[in-house]
Amino acid sequence: MKMKFATMAVTAMMAAAPAMADLVFPSLSYRTGPYAAGGIPFADGYADYFTLLNERDGGIGGVPTRLLECETGYNTAKGVECYESTKGEGALVYQPLSTGITYQLIPKVTADGIPLHTMGYGRTSAANGEVFSNVFNYPSNYWDGASGAINYLLESNGGDISGKKIALVYHNSAYGKEPIRTLEELQKKHGYELTLLPVDHPGQEQKSQWLQIRRERPDFVVMWGWGVMNQVAIQEASNIRFPMENFIGVWWSGAEHDVLPAGDKANGYKAVTFHNVGRDFPVFDDIQKYVVDTGKAAGAGDQIGNVLYNRGMYAAMLAAEAAKTAQEMHGTAEITPAMMRDGMEALVIDEAKMTALGMPNFGPSFNVSCENHGGPGLVGMTQWDAANQTWSMISDFKETDGEVIGALVAEDSASYAAENNIEAGCK
Amino acid sequence: MFYREAGDFKTNYADDNQTFPIKFDRYRYYALMLFAFIVVPFLINDYWVNAIFLPFLIYSIAAIGLNILVGYCGQVSLGTGGFMAVGAYACYKLMTSFPEISIFIHVLLAGGVTALVGVLFGLPSLRIKGFYLAVATLAAQFFLVWLFNRVPWFYNYSASGQISAPERTVFGVAVTGPNTSAWATYLFCLVLLTIVGLIARNLTRGMQGRKWMAIRDMDIAAEIIGVNPLKAKLSAFAVSSFFIGVAGALYFSVYLGAVEVGEAFGINQSFLVLFMIIIGGLGSIFGSFAGAAFLVLMPVLLKNVLVGGLGWPTDIAAHLEFLIVGALIIVFLIAEPHGLAQLWRVAKEKLRLWPFPH
Numbered sequence: 001m002k003m004k005f006a007t008m009a010v011t012a013m014m015a016a017a018p019a020m021a022d023l024v025f026p027s028l029s030y031r032t033g034p035y036a037a038g039g040i041p042f043a044d045g046y047a048d049y050f051t052l053l054n055e056r057d058g059g060i061g062g063v064p065t066r067l068l069e070c071e072t073g074y075n076t077a078k079g080v081e082c083y084e085s086t087k088g089e090g091a092l093v094y095q096p097l098s099t100g101i102t103y104q105l106i107p108k109v110t111a112d113g114i115p116l117h118t119m120g121y122g123r124t125s126a127a128n129g130e131v132f133s134n135v136f137n138y139p140s141n142y143w144d145g146a147s148g149a150i151n152y153l154l155e156s157n158g159g160d161i162s163g164k165k166i167a168l169v170y171h172n173s174a175y176g177k178e179p180i181r182t183l184e185e186l187q188k189k190h191g192y193e194l195t196l197l198p199v200d201h202p203g204q205e206q207k208s209q210w211l212q213i214r215r216e217r218p219d220f221v222v223m224w225g226w227g228v229m230n231q232v233a234i235q236e237a238s239n240i241r242f243p244m245e246n247f248i249g250v251w252w253s254g255a256e257h258d259v260l261p262a263g264d265k266a267n268g269y270k271a272v273t274f275h276n277v278g279r280d281f282p283v284f285d286d287i288q289k290y291v292v293d294t295g296k297a298a299g300a301g302d303q304i305g306n307v308l309y310n311r312g313m314y315a316a317m318l319a320a321e322a323a324k325t326a327q328e329m330h331g332t333a334e335i336t337p338a339m340m341r342d343g344m345e346a347l348v349i350d351e352a353k354m355t356a357l358g359m360p361n362f363g364p365s366f367n368v369s370c371e372n373h374g375g376p377g378l379v380g381m382t383q384w385d386a387a388n389q390t391w392s393m394i395s396d397f398k399e400t401d402g403e404v405i406g407a408l409v410a411e412d413s414a415s416y417a418a419e420n421n422i423e424a425g426c427k
Numbered sequence: 428m429f430y431r432e433a434g435d436f437k438t439n440y441a442d443d444n445q446t447f448p449i450k451f452d453r454y455r456y457y458a459l460m461l462f463a464f465i466v467v468p469f470l471i472n473d474y475w476v477n478a479i480f481l482p483f484l485i486y487s488i489a490a491i492g493l494n495i496l497v498g499y500c501g502q503v504s505l506g507t508g509g510f511m512a513v514g515a516y517a518c519y520k521l522m523t524s525f526p527e528i529s530i531f532i533h534v535l536l537a538g539g540v541t542a543l544v545g546v547l548f549g550l551p552s553l554r555i556k557g558f559y560l561a562v563a564t565l566a567a568q569f570f571l572v573w574l575f576n577r578v579p580w581f582y583n584y585s586a587s588g589q590i591s592a593p594e595r596t597v598f599g600v601a602v603t604g605p606n607t608s609a610w611a612t613y614l615f616c617l618v619l620l621t622i623v624g625l626i627a628r629n630l631t632r633g634m635q636g637r638k639w640m641a642i643r644d645m646d647i648a649a650e651i652i653g654v655n656p657l658k659a660k661l662s663a664f665a666v667s668s669f670f671i672g673v674a675g676a677l678y679f680s681v682y683l684g685a686v687e688v689g690e691a692f693g694i695n696q697s698f699l700v701l702f703m704i705i706i707g708g709l710g711s712i713f714g715s716f717a718g719a720a721f722l723v724l725m726p727v728l729l730k731n732v733l734v735g736g737l738g739w740p741t742d743i744a745a746h747l748e749f750l751i752v753g754a755l756i757i758v759f760l761i762a763e764p765h766g767l768a769q770l771w772r773v774a775k776e777k778l779r780l781w782p783f784p785h
Contacts (some may be wrong), residue, residue: 029741031740031741031742031745032742032745032746036742040742069740069741070734070741071730071734071741071742071744071745073745075690076683076685076686076687076690076691077482077682077683077691080477080478080682080683081477081478081727084473084474084477084478085474085478087473088472088473088474099587100589100685100687100690103587103589103591103685103687104683104684104685106685107591107604107605107684107685108605108684110605111605111606123587172576172689173588173687173689173690174587174588174589174687175587177586177587177588178586178587180586181586198576200689201689201690201693299740299742412586415585419523419591419593420593420594420604421594
């Protein structure tokens, strides 16, 4: 009798196992709190792309995808709870969209063998794949963003910005502090003056910072803001009549909801980017046909084509392509997180692939390798047109200062490796 | 019927003065301790420990600490987040400076450092009272967070200003860092909570606790009967900050593993712990546990029911969570202004008389 029961239990378990076979993509999103304005479009884009894959192609490689959404509220403790509650379901890759949560997850995912993709955020030195085996931050990171902004200023000022004053308005957190080191290194190289202006969470109070800008009259202002901080900064900048074309945000400070509250005065504001903007891509027709028209759009469905929606969709596309790569590498459609990691490390994105996906010139072409988890670090520039209410690319994806950034990445990742007894090297 | 002193004879003072004089209570307590120490470590997994047990245990320590100051000594404090940050950063500096020493020692030392800082910020309590003291401790909160953000020495000059806990062990078992097992972190926090709970319980029912309560109830009268307000208030600040510092050290090193001071130890943290003791019951050790359990478990439970059980969209669930927890707090406070501990006390009184209430 006992034997019979045991056999039954085993059979039941074996029968139950194949039912789990779908590709699980957790989405640690935030649709509430002071950062929801940025969290919602990203989460919608991420979800809609996977819905599109399921509806149009029947998933990835014939296996349907399953999105596990978990609300973090941009809060690290809730992020941990979300991670623990979803990792047991076979989560293939985490994209927390929060630098704070990323820092927490880096050691955890490495111990659990799950890849972490922090696209344009997180710990920049994770670009060194020899130390951070499970963390990826392709195609671009914060330091590329900082360097890209400085390169743009160099270009538009005839290659010389020595003696110019640049103010960095940043979110006073791990996220906002990331570019400081790079900007300081570049300061030595290009000879500009850097002023640091921290803004405390959540960033609604910026009067004193902008008063200082008004007094010191920097030539350029660079911003590392997120959430409600962006709109307030742009509003304050227009209040002190700071010329918008000299105001450059990082990619997290350059979406529609950041500039719309300031109205016409925000015209000319710029933001660096690592992917294209607008909805002039064939993939949006498919999204309209398979996702929106069938009533399966995530959230309210009103974010399609926004900058951050595109970024969420781009993140999902890169994850899906990595999953495809992993399926081809390992010859199985039902991949594990470890296989997914291999797929991400062997990911190749080129123009032909993006065109086939209906996203021609949507992002830069790049290859990921074990040594370089950070991609090429190509950065473009976008500008806001208040009359038409559109963002447009005004400079194509260009090289950043790899020499300075490479040295910083090597230094920071070496100190992480020393702190945590990690032996650097490719397996 | 079964919950009463009748027939339970004590023959010496030690027995008569014990924490749980009623036999049923005592056995329940032993059973709970046995369950927590022997059964739970075999049952828990990463999810249970990281989402439920660790926050509950750590917030219980913090709530006990704050309850000593606010509930027993009557000194309102809004600086809990700042003091937890002191514990966390002290622990981080100690961990990275003396890697060979057991983390257990570091956590206690971090508590000690916090106690010193707490006494320093407790000094104004000798002159100012009530709401004004709350404002002074609020200054401590903002000052400490600013300090840890501002001075790079505290975060070892890391580029991002984050501190992250390297792997440290107790008796060769890792309790911090990424490669911990669920039972190890759970037991580590549970042992500390048990020690803290025992110390707090015995302090508060001894002479020291009576002095604190005398100060709380009427400080002038207390002074007249011979309680030294300087010693009483500063000792309350020291003991309270010690516990809060231990909680902060655990919150950073064992629970989160990496923190950013403004986000993890902001003013919200201070309010959260204050709400815990208000809902749980001021001046009650059990209340600290109950309050911590209520505010830690309720959101997780609601989330699991609404999102996991009913399959609602996460944003609606998150908003509803705020509504429900908020409404429950109001309901509780209207129904029982003295907190969950008072409900428990009333229940016990009723049990004693049951089944013949008259």
